[in-house]
Amino acid sequence: MLKKAVKSLVKDPELIRKRREQMVKAAVHLFTEKGFHRTTTREIARESGFSIGTLYEYIRTKEDVLFLVCDSIYDEVHGRLQVLMKNEGSGLERLKNAISSYFQVIHEMQDEVLVMYQETKSLSKDALKYVLEKEVQMVAMIEEVIHHCVKDKLASISEKQIKLFAHNIVVSGQMWTFRRWSIQKLYNIEQYTQLQLENLLSSFKNAKAME
Structure with missing residues (x-):
């Protein structure tokens, strides 16, 4: 699996998780400010709180960090939706909960989402294929x-x-991030979620099967 391509010299899984989480947060901050190409691995290391030597114990290239940013977003969304799949309840309640949960993840990770979609062009062909x-x-x-x-x-x-x-539904959630310069001046995430729920569910209920 492609995820294993991000190799580490460290063997402790919990330490790897912790350090890479620090790297992701640092990289998102820097990529948002400067962009992927203008950010150096030394800057990522400094922002993460450790040396460049330590950084290279957990990744091989700057692209690895971008890949980890993308992967962390999908893992979070997948984990939350998977929990909802196991819940009992009507189809409508599960759909409402799935949409609300997805929007909340996007809200909490909006900087990561913005960086991911802006910078995926910088990923290698194989890494981009995995992300897609x-x-x-x-x-x-x-x-x-x-x-x-x-x-x-x-x-x-x-x-x-x-x-x-x-x-x-997916694009409506992403819009909270991509159009935040305008939308977030009008609504908070709860208001936005409620309005989108009403719009999405209304169009869903009124839809008729295509011939």
Whole structure:
């Protein structure tokens, strides 16, 4: 699996997790301010609170740090949605919870999300392929929740429409970050989530199956 490509000279998994978490936070701050290409690994090390030598015990290249930023976002979203999948309740309640939870993750990690989508072009071909596959998996999890709504006869829509609704939900969450210079002057995350829930669920309930 591509994730193992980010090798470490350190053997302690918990220490690796802790140090890489520090690196991700430091890198997001620097990439937001200066961009990926203008940020040096020495600056990332200093912002992380350790030496350049220590940095290279946990990564090999600056691209590894960007890859870890992308991976941490998808892992967080996947983990939260996976918990929701196990919860009991109607399809509608699960969909509402999935959308709210996804929006909250985007809100909490909005700097990371912004950096990820701005800088993924800097990833290698293999790393980019992995990141895009993770995006597809995230959309698929939303699709699964929508399938429960269809099963509960909340709407009668085709498979293509289910996929499009799932993408609409994902993009609506991302918009909180990409358009934050405007949207966040008008709403807080709770207000934004409620309005988007109303819009998304209304269009979902009123949709008719494609021929």
